[in-house]
Structure formats: C-alpha cells, structure tokens
Amino acid sequence: MAVKYGKKVRELMIKEIEDLLANKGLIFSNFENIKATEMDAFRKRVRKSGARHLILKKRMSRIAMKNGGLSEFEGILREQKNIGVTVIENDPVAIAKLLMRFAKKNKNFVVTNGYLEGRVLEADKVKEFSELPGREQLLAMVASAMNAPVAGFAGVLASMLRSVCYALNAVKEKKESGK
DSSP, X not given: OOOXXXXXXXXXXXXXXXXHHTSSEEEEEEEOSOOHHHHHXXXXXXXXXXXXXXXXXXXXXXXXXXXXXXXXXXXXXXHOSSEEEXXXXXXXXXHHHHHHHHHXXXXXXXXXXXXXXXXXXXXXXXXXHHTSOOHHHHHHXXXXXXXXXXXXXXXXXXXXXXXXXXXXXXXXXXXXXXX
C-alpha cells in the first residue's frame, strides 16, 4: 500500500504556518517583480535584525489562518499575488523601519498589514509605527533624562567650589599686596 507523502507534507507545512502566525508580531507584505538577489539581501538584513521574512503559499496560509483564528487576514490572501510575512521576534520598531525603507527603494514591495500583540494594524499604522524611535534610541533618551539631574547637581557643586577658590585667591592676592 502506497503512502501519500504529499498530504503529510502539506499538513506539516500548515502546522508550521500556524505556529508562525501564533507569534506576537507579524507584518504582511506584497511583492512582484523583485530580483532574487535584492530579495535575498533584504532577507539577510531582516535576519540580522532579529526577525524572519518568509514567503507563504496562499492556500496553506488560508487554512492555517482559519485554524489559528486569524480570519481577519483572509482578505489579504485574495488581494495579493505573493504573500510575504515578516515574523518579529525582538524589536518591532526596527523591523518596521527596515521594511518601510525597503518599500521606499522598491516600488513593487508594499507593506499591507500587520499583527502585533493581538491587534491588527493597517498599512498606515505600520508606517506610523516605523517612524517611532527605536529601542536603543529610547533607552538613550531615558538614560540622558536620568543623568540630567545628577549632571546639574554636579555643575552647581563645581560652580560653588569655583566661587570659593576665586574668593580664597582674592584674599591671598590682597594679603600679598598689603605686605
């Protein structure tokens, strides 16, 4: 009796897509007529940023979205020819910036939707999200805000010490000139 591996492979692929879609952050994209070398370079940059950009099969994605409870994205599957999904694992702002930068360079690459922590994001919201400061920049802003009072206090102490030194120097010069 022959075993049909095609069906098992499809079931495994659907299960893997369901696992991907259960992730906390996804950004969907549509692309056409992009050179393979450009796409490979883009995927490497995405990988370095702590995410993965995958190309999904429509039919299997539709089944996985139904099973995963993400039926609001089924409309995307009808509209798009090629479906790309970026699975966000670390910093969602950095990934959104990377995708929007690539979309500016390549007019055939369009960010369509996103899904972040249980919320569906439209393309304009993903663009707004990409304009936010990144994690590193926010940490630097917090550190400088925490450092500002300490630096101000150190400046006041230094100016007081400087004033005392000037006063002592003036007294010294007065005594030397009085002798």
